[in-house]
Amino acid sequence: MQQNGTTNIMADTMKAVFKSILLKHGFENDKAETCAAIFTANSVDGIYTHGVNRFPRFIEYIQKGYVDKDAILSLQNKCGGIQQWNGNMGPGILNAIHATGIATALANEFGIGCVALSNTNHWMRGGTYGWQAAKAGYVFIGWTNTTALMPAWGAKDARLGNNPLVIAIPYKDEAIVLDMAMSQYSFGAMEQSAIKQESLSVFGGFDTAGELTKDPSAIIQSKRPLPIGYWKGAGLSLLLDLLAAILSGGLATHQIKNKKAEAGLSQVFIAIDISKLGNSSAIAGIIENIINDYKQSVPAGEKDTITWPGERVLAAREKNLANGIPVVTGIWQQILQLQ
């Protein structure tokens, strides 16, 4: 056991434990293998909230029937480069991997492809699908809606989702992946800061008196997290929900919030096959020149480092693959009991 009540678990061990639990809960072998691999990869990459920390709730949702472990997505409508699929309430990870694969296949055929997916479930870490598409050589733009957890700008009751948006491009043998929710901080991140009695680095929401605050506990109490860019992120959240619901024909945030649990989401997956572009042989150079210029930024302070979206993930991955994944000991014990 390590300091701070964490245990380091090697990736192979974690994946084997996850897979055995999924098999015990009736998952087919291939599906158990894929879900275990993704929950482990998210943890290896340092995205614990959508990796190991979330695994027990995933099992709970299977047990309660919110997620149908056996369901697979089915085609609803096709029109050239855009297709509408029904996720049939299957596991969000499996549906999203499948949808990303269809979007890239459509891009292969039509240059640009779009899959709109209804009745799916939490895809955990959106960046997973950005990496999937970008490492296969595609540009990716995708997003999901969520339940309501953020007020409109100027309001105090939650009617907007945090609707994570993912944009990814191939970069060397890896990918540049932006994976950002529309709230400045997730409730998960604020709960972590509250437990550690730490202040947020910037304003994260309003307190119950309606004042902007960096106190995570005050924001958890008021239920008024801040949209990124104030009115701007609130507007972007609304539009992403509108697009997800329109394009998929599935549920919008206002409908998801009335369900017992966050289930039945709508998602969009857009891929572009950059090998089909007239400048395809120049693209690696274009990206490298942009990143090189970006990295020449003058740090504002001695402690500041300039990183591109996804760069820190690679550092976490290297460290966690070598040393094991740091897991809160209580969470790991809870997972072991699911075996």
Place this chain on the structure above:
Amino acid sequence: MQQNGTTNIMADTMKAVFKSILLKHGFENDKAETCAAIFTANSVDGIYTHGVNRFPRFIEYIQKGYVDKDAILSLQNKCGGIQQWNGNMGPGILNAIHATGIATALANEFGIGCVALSNTNHWMRGGTYGWQAAKAGYVFIGWTNTTALMPAWGAKDARLGNNPLVIAIPYKDEAIVLDMAMSQYSFGAMEQSAIKQESLSVFGGFDTAGELTKDPSAIIQSKRPLPIGYWKGAGLSLLLDLLAAILSGGLATHQIKNKKAEAGLSQVFIAIDISKLGNSSAIAGIIENIINDYKQSVPAGEKDTITWPGERVLAAREKNLANGIPVVTGIWQQILQLQ
């Protein structure tokens, strides 16, 4: 003349003045008509910074040869639903209208269409093309890169553009249009606040000491405007520039900043033909239900009103069409002298 040194100009008068100036500067009749109409419409809609206030600089850029008034865009590469076009340094408004039309035509054929445009110029108000596509019945996602005017997160020298992103959907006979730059405030908006000696409503950037501030003059001095959502908007700005440059084969922000003036931009126009979707007859209802729920938000304070992106534009439009467009008198006199 009105109070605050403004003059109200009726839309027809403004458009006629703009057109006469464009004709005098050698524009073909159709192009003069379109540019005059867009500069006027942007002003009618209350977007003065990209309407009447910007018109003199547009003429200056024509005179200096940064913008080629006679150039039209040409096809570089086509692959199914995605096409790459060269703007040949023509007027940004004309190129963007044309590109939006091509994107919607591609969407008509392939369900989803994408035009990537290189070597174009400032499109003025990005929302123009969102309204164009949405009023024709299409969903629209588009963005432009710009010159460098915002530092990376953790940096103090400007290497990122504010890269406005536009998302639009049809709504009743109008459109819901999000048109947002990646900086919390534009320099134009901060200059206006500085002149009026007004504080910004939220943090707009850093002062020269590296502290967050609402003082527009301090931010103009430090040249460190704040990205929306801090590190998140900085990351989104980088990705939008990467995508614009990759997809179009045109210039990236780091190259634009080395030019004498902001010219030779890269832009992306994506359209989706929602009439081709399996749920097309239900879409108007989906949108209305989302907006109805959104509008039921409980205002945080007595002065708060909950509006969807584009709603305030409609109010400004109605007022300005009825009463005339309020123009700073000095700017209008400057424009009249261009005739």
